Amino acid sequence: MQEPFETPVLTAGDSLVLRPAELDDAERFLNLAAANIERLSHALGVWDPPKTVEDRRKLMAEDLKSVQNGDRHWWMIESEGQLAGTIDIHRIYYRVRQGFVGYWLxxxxxxxGIMTRSLQxxxxxxxxxxxxxxxxxxxSIENRASCAVPERLGIRRESIRRQSHIVKDQTLDMASYAAFANNWPPEPPEKTTTDKNDLSRRRDSAATSHRI
Ligand SMILES: CC(C)(COP(=O)(O)OP(=O)(O)OC[C@H]1O[C@@H](n2cnc3c(N)ncnc32)[C@H](O)[C@@H]1OP(=O)(O)O)[C@@H](O)C(=O)NCCC(=O)NCCS
Known part of the structure; x- marks a missing residue:
């Protein structure tokens, strides 16, 4: 195992601070999640979240173990001092230096634009x-607001993993977006030879139809 890497405080503009999650966030986290439980359950498939601060603290302590192990970086997003939501990098694979980001507000x-700036x-x-x-x-490809966050940063959809997630017995097709260190911020893709050939073929056929 590699040495755990500390999760830093990050700023994303004047009034937006991403602060490492800690056990004492349990109560505020519980209150924010409880106030949004309908939409979060729908999007994230959380059906039975903890109901008391004590239970939230226990779960938070469990979740923070993966942070201590270095498998995850987890932030609370604060907008003008108020808890707005959360973002994390989880399932970090040391050997291949990659991970997955999850978020909600x-x-x-x-x-x-809080999540777009936080993701950036x-x-x-x-x-x-x-x-x-x-x-x-x-x-989920149906979660337009969520797909729009990486898209706003120019991060491209790499694939659709059909029926790769289940929320409340409903199978979901999941869009997978990938950002790469060697193309960050993302440049638009170069035209492939096929694109160029297609374009010239289309020009040829346009010329032909003009002759007719
Ligand atoms: C996914 C989620 C975080 C997206 O929230 P969001 O508010 O749409 O995203 P942002 O915070 O980036 O804000 C973008 C919006 O702010 C607007 N905006 C204002 N100022 C902006 C700025 N400086 N930069 C970018 N966008 C800005 C954008 O136009 C956009 O609004 P629009 O959708 O009406 O066009 C939210 O819908 C959510 O919590 N959903 C439930 C949980 C969930 O689905 N999580 C993801 C599971 S995979």
Whole structure:
């Protein structure tokens, strides 16, 4: 096992701070999740979250073990001092230097670009300091708001993993987005030879139809 890598405080603009999750966040975290349980359950498949602060603390202590082991980096997102949501990099594979990002916001904090800026800050750090080479984000193709977050940063959809997730007995097709350290921020793709050939074929056929 590699030495755990400390999770730093990250800033993402004037009023947005990403702070490492800690046990004492249990109560605020529970309250924010409880106020948003309908939409979070739908998006994340969390059907039986803890109901008391004590139970939340126990679960949080469990979750923080993967942080202590270095398999995860987990942040609380604070907007103007208020807990707005959370973002993490989980399932970090040391050997191949990659991980997966997950996120959610309280409804009152959506529509302001908070998650787009948070994702950008997390990926900037993961590539430059943490030296990961690949970050993946998976989202149900029907969850447009979630897919839009990586798309806004120019991160491209790599595949659709059909029926790869189940929420409340419903199978979901998951879009997989991938960001790469050697193309960050992402440049648009170069045209392939096939694209160029297609274009010239289309020009030829247009010329032909003009002759007719
Ligand atoms: C996924 C989720 C975090 C996205 O939230 P969001 O508010 O749409 O995303 P952002 O915080 O990046 O904000 C983007 C919105 O703010 C607007 N915006 C305002 N200022 C902005 C800025 N500076 N930069 C980017 N967007 C900005 C954008 O136009 C966009 O609004 P629009 O959707 O009306 O076009 C939220 O819907 C959520 O928590 N869903 C439930 C949990 C979930 O699905 N998690 C993902 C599971 S894979």
């Amino acid at each position: 309280g409804a009152a904090f959506t529509g302001r 800050a997390v990926i900037d750090w993961a590539f430059t300091e943490r030296k990961l080479i690949r970050i993946e984000i998976q989202s």
